[in-house]
Amino acid sequence: MLEPDPNRVHDPQVRSGADPLTPEPLDSPERDDSEPFSRRVSEPQDLGGSEPFAQRGAEPRKQRIFEPQTRAATGSRTRSIPDAQARRMTPSQGHGAWLPIATATALxxxxxxxxxxFLLQQRLTDTEEKLTIAEQGSTAFSRRLAEADAKxxxxxxxxxxxxxxxxKQQQELVNRAAIIANQQMIEASRLQRGVADTSKRLGAVQADVSSVKTEVASTKTEVAAARTDLADTKQILQRTIGDAGVMSGLIARNHDELQGLKHRGDRSYYEFTLQKNAPPTLLSTVKLQLKKTNEKKGRYTLLVSSDDRNIEKKDKTVLEPVQFYSGKNPQLFEIVVNSMGKNVVGGYLSVPKGL
Incomplete structure (x- = not known):
């Protein structure tokens, strides 16, 4: 094992804190190109600053990967130029292997x-549109709210x-109701006084009614007598004087009364209905022909043919006995017209019994 060089502590790289294990780039501005290459290669590398080399021998091998391996056992510090170049070129080749991966990752x-x-921009655009719509809705809602508030x-x-x-109207009604109630009270007082007066008068009337009842009883008796007199008068009135000045018999005003006269059997009766300008109608020994009618005045004109002679009876009235004499031994004949219409008359002919 190589021992540390005590002179290495004065190296500028060590004093500045540079990592001695990291090779210095070829184009580093800190390298002095004027220094001989052999001197730079032959300088020992400080592996741990100023600490003794023996204390850093236990550091991982990867930190000493570029430690010079060409030192001889004799303590020679000189390195060969090819080994130094290999030490400087190895890190560049490692960085070049990761460059495509880093580029792809960056892409x-x-x-x-x-x-x-792009997605964020799209969401931002949608959000802006929604915000615009919401602002428009809010403006419209505010306008409607203002209008509703005004209304x-x-x-x-x-x-x-x-x-x-x-x-005001309720107060007026209350005042009117008070006035009407006062008027009703006054009218009620008057009505009570009127009822009292009416009761007194009613008592007097009841007394008068009692006397009237007595008078009514006597009046009924008088009415009965008057009816009898009226019946007699009616019977007299039914016997009228004919146009010949002779008192006539009973006059039948309709078919039923004529049937009553027939049942009496005093005379013979022939009913007729004559049309204006129609041929003469034969009844017993007499012919009758209607010449003229005046419905408004109730008058008519009749032509009578008897014993080969014609007798014209002008402007005769309804229920007026028309009298004439006929036969070998002249006897009284009567014609009574009891109904009249437009251009038509109806009645009967009364002749002596046996003719």
Whole structure:
């Protein structure tokens, strides 16, 4: 084993703290090219600063990988030039083996960084767009909120105004209700006084009703007598004087009354219906023909043919007995018209029994 050189401690590299195991680069600015190469090669290398060489003999072998191995057992310190060149070139060759790997790694990292930057830029763009949309929505929401606030304030003002008007109307209604209640009390007092007066009058009326009932009983008796007199008068009125000045018999105003006269059997009766300007109608020994009607005035004109002579009865009225005499021994004939229409009349002919 080589012993440390006591003069090595004065080396500038050792004093500056440089690692003696790391070979000095060929282009290092600290190397003095003016120094002879043989002197630089022959100088012993300090392996641990100023510590004795024997104390650093236990350091790992990798720290002494470039330790000179050409020293002779005789203590010669001179190195050969080829060995020094080999010591200086070996680290450069090791760094050159890792250069492609480092370059590839740097390229991968650069591509990853670019991809990450692109994705980050894309997310940033999306975030900016969303932020813009959110800002627009926030602006629209703020505008709508302001409009809603304005409407609410306007509605609140209207509600307050309406509430004030409603309170005024309610107060007016309360005042009117008080007035009406007072009037109703006055009317109720008047009504009570009126009911009392009516009760008094009702008592007087009831007394009068009692006397009236007595009078009504006597009036009923008088009415019965009056009805009897009226029936007699009616019977007299039904016996009228005909156009010939002779008192007529009973007058039948319709078909039912005519049937009643037929059942009496005093005279013979023939019903007829005459049309205006129709051929003469034969009834017993007499022919009748309607010439003219006036429905509004209830008058008619009739042509009577009997015993080869014609008798015209002008402007006769309904229920008026039309009288004439006919036969070898002249007897009284009567014609009664009891219904009239437009251009038509109806009635009956009354002749003595047996003709």
């Amino acid at each position: 991968v990292l650069a591509v990853g960084a670019l991809l990450w930057a 609410i304030r306007a509605n609140s003002a209207n509600v307050d105004q309406q509430l004030t008007e409603a309170q």
